[in-house]
Amino acid sequence: MTFEVRYNESDFEYRRAPGLNQSSVKHILKSSAHYQAKLKEKRINTPAMALGTATHALLLDGRKAFDASYFDKSKEKLDLTVPEIKEALDDKGIVYKKSAKKSDLEALLYPDGKPLDRRTGLSEDDYAAVEGMTASLQRVAYFDPLQTDYIKHNEVSVYFEWEGVLCKARLDRVDFDRRVILDLKTTDTVKVEKFAWKAVDLGYIFQAGFYVKAAEIAFGGEWGFEFAVVEKKAPYVADILVADEDFLEEGKNQSINAIRRYKDSFTRQEWPALEVTVKKLGLPLGYRHVILDEPTEDAF
Secondary structure (H helix, E strand, O other): OOEEEEOOOOHHHHHHOOOEOHHHHHHHHOOHHHHHHHHHOOOOOOHHHHHHHHHHHHHHHOHHHHHHHEEEOOOOOOOOOHHHHHHHHHHHOOOOOOOOOHHHHHHHHOOOOOOOOOOEEEOHHHHHHHHHHHHHHOOOHHHOOOOOOOOOOEEEEEEEEEOOEEEEEEEEEEEOOOOEEEEEEEEOOOOHHHHHHHHHHHOHHHHHHHHHHHHHHHHOOOOEEEEEEEEOOOOOOEEEEEOOHHHHHHHHHHHHHHHHHHHHHHHHOOOOOOOOOOOOOOOOOOOOOOOOOOOOOOOO
């Protein structure tokens, strides 16, 4: 099988590169139409996703890269007030009219144009949460930023062929010593039972199988998969959840089925939706029935 491993590839470059990724192709298990819809879906960055992305940046890319992309809105102001602009002009010895509009004052302060800050601003609470989650996970030796090639072995891009289909995977962390893929998840709780159902609902089982197969093709031999989970609220409890053999086998089986369905739909250039069916609707499991009240004597 052919493969390519890219270290330190930007997320932008990875997203532009060809290849099936697990986050899209897993939807073909619902129907080919679901997969096509996912490809056309605009990515909406929810607050939860933004918090997770920022935590990934600080934990995996390091402080320097994080500071280049994020800032604490409670401590940095991007837009100066009129008095602040005038103070800056005074410091530079630039003469201005006391009655000048803000736009005119900004033109004097920034003759080459107002500097553009492309960083993402986080609220004070979110910034503290990102630092708290990162510090919690860094207590684990796997995420010690001082270890050799720490940054290099984070967010590793793997391009590989699986059953004749070009695929790609973005591995959060590759632990070559233990032959384990680590994947960071911010979550509401690290309780195993609840996270297991979350893994079912959000396709984490598929992801684990897909990523392990990518590692096996690219690096050879058998690989394990672990979720580095951390709670989004203080005190930011963290755990390492190790995917067992049954978990990984299920993930690989789901991935193979998805790839085969993709190949079939692509060959025929048909992306059918689910058939309309008629189903019987009953009360949900655990529903508490209403107890019929006894009529009173003076009821009319």
